Amino acid sequence: MAKKAAAPLEVTCPCCSSRLSIDPQLAVVLSYTPPPKAAPDVDISDAARILAEQAQRREDKFRESWEAENKKEDVLARKFEEALKKAKDQPVEKPMRDFDL
Secondary structure, X not given: OOOOOOOOEEEEOOOOOOEEEEEOOXXXXXXXXXXXXXXXXXXXXXXHHHHHHHHHHHHHHXXXXXXXXXXXXXXXXXXXXXXXXXXXXXXXXXXXXXXXX
């Protein structure tokens, strides 16, 4: 004989307000409905200010990347000079091979 199918339980999560449909006989979640998302709390009158701030941030990031790119050649040249000085100070040794170990 087949058992009578019990009606699924509808439960609301106290933490996130999502809806769960649970089968009591199988003890599994049948469906999950996420909670409705709230609209962002943005005032339309502040839109011009927000856009200006975003434009300023974009401009600042572009300026920083432009300056970094302009200094790139000097930085690489200085790093090369430092590495060359270190290499001149160290004695010349025969490189160690895996076979020598």
